[in-house]
Amino acid sequence: MYSRLVTSAPKYHQTYKRISQRLHNCNIELDDYVGSDLHVYESTLDGITFKLKSPMLYVMDFEKSLTLARKYRNPAFRSKKLNDEHWPFMMSLAATNGLGFREIQYPFLSEMDLSAKAMNNGKTLNIAKLDRSFGAQFGDTIINMNSQSLHCAIDYSGEHCSIHIDETGFVIGGLDGDVVLNPELIRHTLVELLWKDKLKVPKGIELVTPSASNDYDRIGLRTDFSILNKKTISAEQSCSVHSGLGCAVTMSLIGMF
Incomplete structure (x- = not known):
């Protein structure tokens, strides 16, 4: 781990609150799943680890919640699938133990202004900002990439789950319904x-x-x-x-x- 363990009131620490809020934005309540052995780290990059409530029963429930979670009516998370041909994404989960889920970023574009400056006018924490290297307009733009992304891992027994926030989100929703990696x-x-x-x-x-x-x-x-x-x-x-x-x-x- 890269940071120290929080020793008092872990659920009130910013790491837990930020992870909980990002899941709440996807209509998932973290408290519904956290059982015992909760460890919260000072850095969101290390995040939290915990044991699911009734592990054998909650594995499928938590997996289903992440799979069905939506942002802008699109899937909020991408997981490794059986016979998956998206090998770059599968490689990004190679070090993940158990079931791995990465949050998908969806660049936001205003319906009223079709310029790159309209990107990221939304107010939630789960919107990716586009940088000028990827700006879809002529001339200079002032947009910088500032995306973060949840990474969730659930072992198959439910005895060890971990969630952290990657500082650089790289899984972007694609036009074909799948994802691309930036x-x-x-x-x-x-x-x-x-x-x-x-x-x-x-x-x-x-x-x-x-x-x-x-x-x-x-x-x-x-x-x-x-x-x-x-x-x-x-x-x-x-x-x-x-x-x-x-x-x-x-x-x-x-x-x-």
């Missing part, structure tokens, strides 16, 4: 799975990978140093992937003065 899969794999989960690199040392936040053009390292718990110095050294801008070192100071 380039944020690169950051998810390298940073969230390898860097943080497997290698457990300490906080304050971040891997910079091509992503929407840097127009898929930087790779390198960033470090953060805290000063008196109020100020943070960030230093980054990264190189351009394709724009020919070369390598650069940047530093910033953030805090209250």
